Amino acid sequence: MSDQPTAWQLIITGDPALFEIVCLSLLVSLSAAALAAVIGMPLGALAALVRFPGRAVVVVLLNAMMGLPPVVVGLALYLLLSRSGPLGEFGILFTPAAMVFAQTVLIVPIIAALTRQTVEDLWIEYRDELTAMDVGPLGRITTLLWDARFSLVTAWLAGFGRAAAEVGAVMIVGGNIDGFTRTMTTAIALETSKGNLPLAMGLGSILIVIVLLINAAAWGTRLWSERQVSG
Amino acid sequence: MGSRLVSFTFAVLFGIIAGSMPTLAEERSIVVASTTSTQDSGLFGYLLPIFKARTGIEVKVIAQGTGQALDTARRGDADVVFVHARPQEEKFVAEGFGVKRFDVMYNDFVLIGPKSDPAGIKGRDIVTALRTIEAKAAPFVSRGDRSGTHAAELALWRQTGIDIASAKGPWYREIGQGMGAALNTASAMNAYVLSDRGTWISFRNRGDLVILVEGDKHLFNQYGIILVNPEKHPSVKKELGQAFIDWLISPEGQTGIAGYRIDGQQLFFPNADKRGR
Numbered sequence: 001m002s003d004q005p006t007a008w009q010l011i012i013t014g015d016p017a018l019f020e021i022v023c024l025s026l027l028v029s030l031s032a033a034a035l036a037a038v039i040g041m042p043l044g045a046l047a048a049l050v051r052f053p054g055r056a057v058v059v060v061l062l063n064a065m066m067g068l069p070p071v072v073v074g075l076a077l078y079l080l081l082s083r084s085g086p087l088g089e090f091g092i093l094f095t096p097a098a099m100v101f102a103q104t105v106l107i108v109p110i111i112a113a114l115t116r117q118t119v120e121d122l123w124i125e126y127r128d129e130l131t132a133m134d135v136g137p138l139g140r141i142t143t144l145l146w147d148a149r150f151s152l153v154t155a156w157l158a159g160f161g162r163a164a165a166e167v168g169a170v171m172i173v174g175g176n177i178d179g180f181t182r183t184m185t186t187a188i189a190l191e192t193s194k195g196n197l198p199l200a201m202g203l204g205s206i207l208i209v210i211v212l213l214i215n216a217a218a219w220g221t222r223l224w225s226e227r228q229v230s231g
Numbered sequence: 232m233g234s235r236l237v238s239f240t241f242a243v244l245f246g247i248i249a250g251s252m253p254t255l256a257e258e259r260s261i262v263v264a265s266t267t268s269t270q271d272s273g274l275f276g277y278l279l280p281i282f283k284a285r286t287g288i289e290v291k292v293i294a295q296g297t298g299q300a301l302d303t304a305r306r307g308d309a310d311v312v313f314v315h316a317r318p319q320e321e322k323f324v325a326e327g328f329g330v331k332r333f334d335v336m337y338n339d340f341v342l343i344g345p346k347s348d349p350a351g352i353k354g355r356d357i358v359t360a361l362r363t364i365e366a367k368a369a370p371f372v373s374r375g376d377r378s379g380t381h382a383a384e385l386a387l388w389r390q391t392g393i394d395i396a397s398a399k400g401p402w403y404r405e406i407g408q409g410m411g412a413a414l415n416t417a418s419a420m421n422a423y424v425l426s427d428r429g430t431w432i433s434f435r436n437r438g439d440l441v442i443l444v445e446g447d448k449h450l451f452n453q454y455g456i457i458l459v460n461p462e463k464h465p466s467v468k469k470e471l472g473q474a475f476i477d478w479l480i481s482p483e484g485q486t487g488i489a490g491y492r493i494d495g496q497q498l499f500f501p502n503a504d505k506r507g508r
Contacts (some may be wrong), residue, residue, distance in 0.1 A: 083307030083466055091466060093308055094262055094293060175262075175293040178276070193411030194271050195418075195436030 007202020017179070022210065025164065025183040028096055032103030033160035040108040040159070041152060044115025045141040048123060062116065065109035071168030077102045078172050094175040099183070102169040107159035114155035119144045153222045157215055164211050260289035261471045264301075264309035266379055267409035269454070270294035272429035272498055277491045282478055288471050296378030296409065304328060307464030310472040315379035315427075315454045329457035333480050336488050336499045337453045340383055341431055342444035343414070344423040357447040361391045368402040370422035372413050375405025379452075384425045387449060414440070427452055429498040454499070479503070
């Protein structure tokens, strides 16, 4: 017990607990980023293309919500999902599903706001053509989202990055339960509070490397498919 | 067409998430709201695998301060609470949120401070030590988080006759965080801090900190365990929760608690009283 393993020893020995934590972190944050893309991208495109009264307010709100504090999102969902709360009967508080829920809420505004900007810029380019071809609203949204897909990778990465990095929301709705809802970020917070600063820092480095790898993969995919399109 | 595509995508995504996560219904597991001291000291990491091997019941621990753990249980979000602030626990049972309280184990609080001991309190009794710290306005870190250790600290201040709420100055630093975080802060500021012995023994970032006051009878720290009342919250898993309580206070569980050691030092001392109240 006196000799705590370092993070690198954990990697080299293929520590199963570390592997589990990394997998859960990825599963939760990738699920949240996927859900948020499905919700946020159409939402952003709608906000970009549809003119309605109060649109300016919606755009400002969307932009402002990119800065939602994770701990507040966590607390709000905690009250919602608690047994004493309105959604208590589902019993998903302190489960990975609750963590996905919280991170999705957290990053939908990020993906939606960045999508809105991208689609709006592209619309200026496409307006005359799409208007001349008499494409309906739904067709416009799908066309613009499809043609903006390479730029939207960045929007998605921004959302994923936020999800993978946050600790406030998953700590509250997940509870940092060993082997069940412990993610990289909550494990880092725990090891810090145990005074295991080198292990905490090592886990932090692993998290950064993983996020870097996912960004490289996303970027590689983008370059590859761009080449397919132009080639 | 578009909306059907979206709802289809949703169904697939939720299916993937639901399928890849452990199914809760068939799993024999309970949620225990407990304190940072039991988790940060490593006790659960040692004890729970023994319990699981014996009974097959998975125990999910949410480590919070005692006040927050009792709140979590009041809301029905835990099956069992395992904390250390007797007056609050008895109130919890009296209000009908808990079924019965059982003593499980004890350890003691220790007053930690820098080796150089600027206030000169080493070896004093705890009441004199706190009075001296206040008189000399030596830096003191308080948990400030309604935890069991925070409650114990406030009770000790009351015994000194000092009204800490009005006497506190810049020297008294309430950080509102767990035991480990408080020790990290004290280590960084070379401040005095009250800690439970278990967390202190397992703490790895001591810097210049050492134990200065210990062994005073006022520093006794009793842990108790309570099943959340299923009549208040029908979702409580009463059989599994009671099985955990019964095991902890059984000779086997008590031996397990006594067997947890770090560097040869025993962290918690079993003292279960079977009757409960």
